[in-house]
Amino acid sequence: MDRKTHWEDVYRTTAFDELGWHQAHPTMSLNLIESTGVQKTGNLIDVGGGDSALVDHLLDHGFEHVTVLDISSAALERAKDRLGDRAHLVTWIESDITEFRSSKTYEVWHDRAVFHFLTEAEDREKYRETMNKVVSAQGHVIIATFAYEAPPTCSGLPVVRYSPQFLALAIENDFDLVESFEELHHTPGGNKQPFIYCRFTRRKL
Numbered sequence: 001m002d003r004k005t006h007w008e009d010v011y012r013t014t015a016f017d018e019l020g021w022h023q024a025h026p027t028m029s030l031n032l033i034e035s036t037g038v039q040k041t042g043n044l045i046d047v048g049g050g051d052s053a054l055v056d057h058l059l060d061h062g063f064e065h066v067t068v069l070d071i072s073s074a075a076l077e078r079a080k081d082r083l084g085d086r087a088h089l090v091t092w093i094e095s096d097i098t099e100f101r102s103s104k105t106y107e108v109w110h111d112r113a114v115f116h117f118l119t120e121a122e123d124r125e126k127y128r129e130t131m132n133k134v135v136s137a138q139g140h141v142i143i144a145t146f147a148y149e150a151p152p153t154c155s156g157l158p159v160v161r162y163s164p165q166f167l168a169l170a171i172e173n174d175f176d177l178v179e180s181f182e183e184l185h186h187t188p189g190g191n192k193q194p195f196i197y198c199r200f201t202r203r204k205l
């Protein structure tokens, strides 16, 4: 099964609050976004945002230019339905991140539990190339992945598990690691998943 089919199936068959990665309040992501100091008028992109509630909270906080990208149209439709009248305030992009191209730049690139699915070096290289092109000169990158102690699969797919240092190496030398945190995520099914969250800034030349 290709990855788009996998994710479309997931979002067509599993309710919002039954998804293993579901968070009613994405506190760590919101705190890290606040730490970037991005203006409310800045461009933010949630890469592989799915039907996450992060976008709801970003709108609540007054961010005016939020983009949610996901490989699954079903995920994006669910998020739009939930937001109702506010859905038009958001830019929705259905794309595989490894194929995404944009002339727009973003001050904040946020990815929770997406990069870790890229188990092929070629896909990670495409992700990095895109991130390098679209994150602005003063931009910030926030990536959350499974930690070393986490299970080897997520949503039934194999993942690469990272430490902050290993993740910094994986995104290579255009960004500096500013801070990192651990979070023990409790899935709705009662399992524990250790995550790392890392915030990077673009390296000054």
Ligand SMILES: C[S@@+](CC[C@H](N)C(=O)[O-])C[C@H]1O[C@@H](n2cnc3c(N)ncnc32)[C@H](O)[C@@H]1O
Residues within 6 Å of the ligand: 003, 007, 021, 022, 023, 047, 048, 049, 050, 051, 052, 053, 069, 070, 071, 072, 075, 095, 096, 097, 098, 111, 112, 113, 114, 117, 154, 155
């Ligand atoms: C584990 S979920 C995390 C969703 C969301 N970031 C969150 O924290 O609630 C992974 C998400 O990444 C999306 N995804 C997986 N591979 C992708 C890819 N190559 N390009 C874009 N989105 C992808 C899936 O459709 C899914 O919504």
